[in-house]
Amino acid sequence: MATLRINGTDREFPENTLPATLLDLLTILQIDQATVVAEIDGAIIERKNFTATPLHTGQSIELVRFVGGG
Amino acid sequence: MTPVFFELKNAVVGIAGLGGLGSNVAVALTRLGPGRLILADFDGVEESNLNRQQFFLDQVGMHKVDALLANLHRIRPRLDIIGHKIRLNPDNIPEIFAGCDVVAECFDRSDQKQMLVETVLTRMPETFVVSVSGLAGYGRSNDIVTRRISKRHILVGDGESGIGPGVPLTAARVGIAAHHQANAILEILMNELNQPRF
Numbered sequence: 001m002a003t004l005r006i007n008g009t010d011r012e013f014p015e016n017t018l019p020a021t022l023l024d025l026l027t028i029l030q031i032d033q034a035t036v037v038a039e040i041d042g043a044i045i046e047r048k049n050f051t052a053t054p055l056h057t058g059q060s061i062e063l064v065r066f067v068g069g070g
Numbered sequence: 071m072t073p074v075f076f077e078l079k080n081a082v083v084g085i086a087g088l089g090g091l092g093s094n095v096a097v098a099l100t101r102l103g104p105g106r107l108i109l110a111d112f113d114g115v116e117e118s119n120l121n122r123q124q125f126f127l128d129q130v131g132m133h134k135v136d137a138l139l140a141n142l143h144r145i146r147p148r149l150d151i152i153g154h155k156i157r158l159n160p161d162n163i164p165e166i167f168a169g170c171d172v173v174a175e176c177f178d179r180s181d182q183k184q185m186l187v188e189t190v191l192t193r194m195p196e197t198f199v200v201s202v203s204g205l206a207g208y209g210r211s212n213d214i215v216t217r218r219i220s221k222r223h224i225l226v227g228d229g230e231s232g233i234g235p236g237v238p239l240t241a242a243r244v245g246i247a248a249h250h251q252a253n254a255i256l257e258i259l260m261n262e263l264n265q266p267r268f
Binding site: 032036065 | 092180181202204219220231
């Protein structure tokens with residue numbers, strides 16, 4: 001079992017179902033990548049690097065999602 | 071006008087977008103009296119803006135930067151204000167807002183909000199950003215909260231109320247979010263940066 005801590009809540013992934021990249025995780029969570037600021041273990045991941053950022057069990061991920069209006 | 075806090079005299083605040091959020095944040099900050107405001111927007115004043123933004127009917131057609139600057143100077147004539155009539159992007163944001171202690175993210179579109187926050191956090195290591203997500207509609211005043219996401223990122227809003235069919239932006243609820251933003255900026259300036267920068 002692999003685990004990611006997403007916005008403070010642990011989420012478990014059965015064997016071989018851990019999303020490979022940050023973009024894969026956003027797809028699973030149905031979050032539009034254009035609207036999210038992402039941090040992994042305290043470091044900002046730029047949007048252009050979402051596909052190139054592999055995920056590993058135990059990481060702590062903060063996703064700040066923006067909705068329109070201002 | 072007497073400053074509310076003399077500690078703010080060296081503070082520099084940037085406002086990215088002069089719509090419902092940005093124009094209201096700017097008015098609140100002007101009354102507080104910071105050292106300098108830096109305003110940026112590419113748009114003009116439209117009649118449809120007047121339901122929530124700090125412009126007047128006789129300013130329709132003016133550039134928002136010119137109109138807001140005039141209004142702010144009617145409140146505090148000697149406030150140092152720099153206006154940029156420009157569409158912000160990741161390349162020009164660090165230049166436009168160079169020297170800012172805090173930048174207020176006051177855009178309308180969600181992808182633009184993302185772009186501004188990501189740019190400040192990755193390319194402006196000395197600058198705080200106060201952003202907003204979720205302010206459309208009416209009522210539910212107390213669902214709008216101010217949260218600290220990380221050392222330099224403060225987020226205001228209910229996190230979910232985007233603009234959409236039957237969910238307009240209202241002066242009342244946008245105003246609540248804008249004043250959360252202004253209050254978060256004041257708190258940063260007073261508590262976290264309270265020392266001369268220049």
